[in-house]
Amino acid sequence: MRHPREQSGITLIGFLVVLMVVGFFAFLIMRLFPVYTEYYGLRQAMKAVAAEPGITTRSPEQVKQLLDTKLYISYVTSVKKNHMRVTRQGGDYLLNVRYEVRGPLLYNLEYIATFDHTETLSRGGPAP
Numbered sequence: 001m002r003h004p005r006e007q008s009g010i011t012l013i014g015f016l017v018v019l020m021v022v023g024f025f026a027f028l029i030m031r032l033f034p035v036y037t038e039y040y041g042l043r044q045a046m047k048a049v050a051a052e053p054g055i056t057t058r059s060p061e062q063v064k065q066l067l068d069t070k071l072y073i074s075y076v077t078s079v080k081k082n083h084m085r086v087t088r089q090g091g092d093y094l095l096n097v098r099y100e101v102r103g104p105l106l107y108n109l110e111y112i113a114t115f116d117h118t119e120t121l122s123r124g125g126p127a128p
Contacts, residue, residue, distance in 0.1 A: 060086035
């Protein structure tokens, strides 16, 4: 006869529960990872626009066109020109992009991811 202290480990049912939880979170990550990598590409493109020499001498439409070109190069497809706003604040421009992405999650469940990022376009270049 064995003593309870000699037995250790996880039962099959416990292992299956742990496996289901890990699998569920892996599934969520697989569904949401492309959305967040696209947002990261947007932020990089906005920083590249802010680093352009003479960006404050361009019109808001030219700034939008430049950002749209950089987004096309970065394979960012969720952001359209109507999501971009260029406003003047003092002597600087503020480039704001606000958009949302909807997608299927599981059966009749969907996710909605909302993103909002602002970059200052100043005469001295991007802020550190």
